[in-house]
Amino acid sequence: MREISLDRLRTLVAIADYGSFAAAAQLLHLAPPTVSLHIAELESRIGAPLLSRKRGNVRPSPIGEALVARARRLLVEVEATLDDVSRQVQGLAGRVRLGASTGAIAHLLPQAIAQLRDSHPEIDVQIAVLTSQETLARLAQGTLDVGLVALPQSAAAGLSIRPWRKDPVMAFLPADWKLPARITPSWLATQPLILNDANTRLSRLTSEWFAQGGYRPTARIELNYNDAIKSLVAAGYGATLLPHEAGAPQSDARIAMRPLRPALWRELGITHRAGQVERATQHVLDALWKLKAR
Known part of the structure; x- marks a missing residue:
């Protein structure tokens, strides 16, 4: 089955709007014979006359009216689609x-x-x-x-x-603990710990940091959700190691942050x-x- 060209439908709508082949040709920047060809091809495809000519005024036939109504909706949808795609191409x-x-x-x-x-x-x-x-x-x-x-x-x-950020990993601890100025593997290994899930890169970094001091502590619980970890720290359940980005919101007043010795970074x-x-x-x-x- 032959497809109907959008250009042919656009020609039909222009004739319906302006009442003549000549006006449609001028509007669409087409030669008059091309406009006539478009309509002849459409009528051949549909199998019925689409236009009637009376006293110099060209009007759609009843079948032409039905096709014009559908063509208007189709052309509006096509233009909207092309506009949406164009906005995406432009990054808008x-x-x-x-x-x-x-x-x-x-x-x-x-x-x-x-x-x-x-x-x-x-x-x-x-x-x-x-x-x-x-x-x-x-x-x-x-x-x-x-x-x-x-x-x-x-x-x-x-x-x-590509590298993006390098942020320090800090110790997050219950504020009511008696805390040193800097947190070392030897001190933290003796405390109850809340650590990241073993499948995460942060978990591996943490294990390597403890291993520098010869320690391999076991966590009370492992999670992969930092806010949940901080909530447990605030409740006094244990201490943790988490990245801290410059400008991040202040932690809960029940949480104290301390730098690590040796320092640890999350990249x-x-x-x-x-x-x-x-x-x-x-x-x-x-x-x-x-x-x-x-």
Whole structure:
């Protein structure tokens, strides 16, 4: 079955609006024979006359009226679709799929989202809570556009992975404990601990930090949700090690923060598919790079 060209429908609507082939040709910047050809092709495709000519006035036939009504709706929908796509191409709108851990989502990502809403309110960022390895896998599969991952990471074919932030890991402790000025592995290993889930990069960093002092303590509980960990610290359940970003909100008054000795850092990177980046994705990347720690 032959398809009906949008150009032919546009010609039919123009004739219906202006009442003549000549006016339609002028409006559409077509030669008059081309307008006649468009209508002849449509009538051949439909199998019935679409226009009637009386006293120099061209009007749609009853079948033509039905087709004109449908054509108007179709052309409006096509124009709206093309406008939406054009806005995405220009980076004015679009959807960006982002993967990050709960640690990054808790404080860093909301800052980027707020900045993005001010500058590009029609960009929809869809966030998935993922481990770094899950994020990298989904980027490689094409089901994510941007990821925030713990560093270091091995090079991955087709992906760009660049350092983003380096934030200190601090000890978060119940404020009513008797605390030293700096927290060492030997002191903290004797305390009840609330640590990150063993599958996380932070858990591995924490284990390595304790191992420097020859310790391998067992946590009372392991979680992968920093706010829940802090709530347990505030309740006096135990102490923890968590990253602390500059400008992060003050912790609960029941929580004391202390620096570590030796110091420990959490490094994050930004990753996306290598090559040309869509403009909406680039705007998200720009908002994240503004949060790069100095």
